[in-house]
Structures are given as structure tokens and as C-alpha cells.
Amino acid sequence: MKALGLITISLCCIAAPLAAQDTTHARPAQRPHAGMGQRGEHGEMDEMMPMMREMMAPMMRVMAYTPDHLLSRKDSLKLTPDQISRLTAIQNSAKSAHDAAAADIKTHLGGVSQTFQAASPDTNALRTHFEAAHAAMGRAHWAMLSAAAQARAALTDAQRQKIDAWVNAMEQREGHEH
Numbered sequence: 001m002k003a004l005g006l007i008t009i010s011l012c013c014i015a016a017p018l019a020a021q022d023t024t025h026a027r028p029a030q031r032p033h034a035g036m037g038q039r040g041e042h043g044e045m046d047e048m049m050p051m052m053r054e055m056m057a058p059m060m061r062v063m064a065y066t067p068d069h070l071l072s073r074k075d076s077l078k079l080t081p082d083q084i085s086r087l088t089a090i091q092n093s094a095k096s097a098h099d100a101a102a103a104d105i106k107t108h109l110g111g112v113s114q115t116f117q118a119a120s121p122d123t124n125a126l127r128t129h130f131e132a133a134h135a136a137m138g139r140a141h142w143a144m145l146s147a148a149a150q151a152r153a154a155l156t157d158a159q160r161q162k163i164d165a166w167v168n169a170m171e172q173r174e175g176h177e178h
Helices: 002-021 045-063 069-070 081-116 123-153 157-174
Strands: none
Touching: 045 123, 045 157, 069 081, 069 123, 081 123
16 A cells, blocks of 8 residues: 555656557557446556546647657758757756656655655645655656757757648547647
């Protein structure tokens, strides 16, 4: 039970970015134990994934502009050496900020878990750790969003149009509106 709370919170933090990347969108008929009123072996996580996908759909466009995503497509985007250098610098800066935030998240989620182990957990201490973990998650997300904005600015109009076309095609395939 000690780790269950930490695992649940951690999975929720991890599920949002992963849900945005999930392209399977399996139908209930295709997945055993996923029908109405049934719970698969993942229980409530199965029920949360559609909500997470819906919440993260607006972020797909932002995620398409993250430096790592752009650098992995440097040939198809025909990135110049200067653009590659700029995107790499943005990526490294964002990684440092993200890693620092992730360390804070881990520390405070550990604090939540440890505080919760008391027979009568101190809700003030729980709140302090929860809010600190939440703020760190915000810093981690801001690092990604800021890096994506900087990376977008490093591209030409033609390159941005290509990325936007990719995102539009993905949104149409997945039934998202933009």
C-alpha cells in the first residue's frame, strides 16, 4: 500500500505525455476487459486514458515542435547546420531545466508517500509536498513548452508549414479538432 499512492501519482504524471503520443486508440471490442462497466487488469488507468488523450490533444501541436522531435526529422525538414546547432542548444537547456524539475518531483512525491504512511497522516505536510510536486511538474512542462516555442522560431516558414501539415494529418487520423 505504501508504494501504491506514489505509483498512482507517478503514473498520472507519466500518462499525460504518453497519452499524447499514443496512436493506437484501440476500440473496446479490440481489447479484452475494456467494455463498459468492466475493468481490465489496469483498472482505473484504462478509464483515465481517454480523458488524458482528450486533455493532451491540444498539446500535440506544441509537442511537434520540441527540439528532439525536430532534430529527429532534420533530414526531411532540411535543417541547416545553424538550425541544428540552435535546436541542440535549446534541447540541452530544456533538458537541464526538465531534469532539475524531475528531481524535485521525485523528492516531493517521496515526501507524499512517506507522510501518508503515518496512521493519521498530517494533511498540511501532504499538501506541502503535493503542491511542491505539482509546481515542479509545472516547471517541467514549462521547460518543454518554452523549448518548443524557441524551436518553432528557429524554423523557416516552409519548415513550420511542413510540421503543421504533419500535425493536421495526425489530428484528422485520430479524429481531433484543431
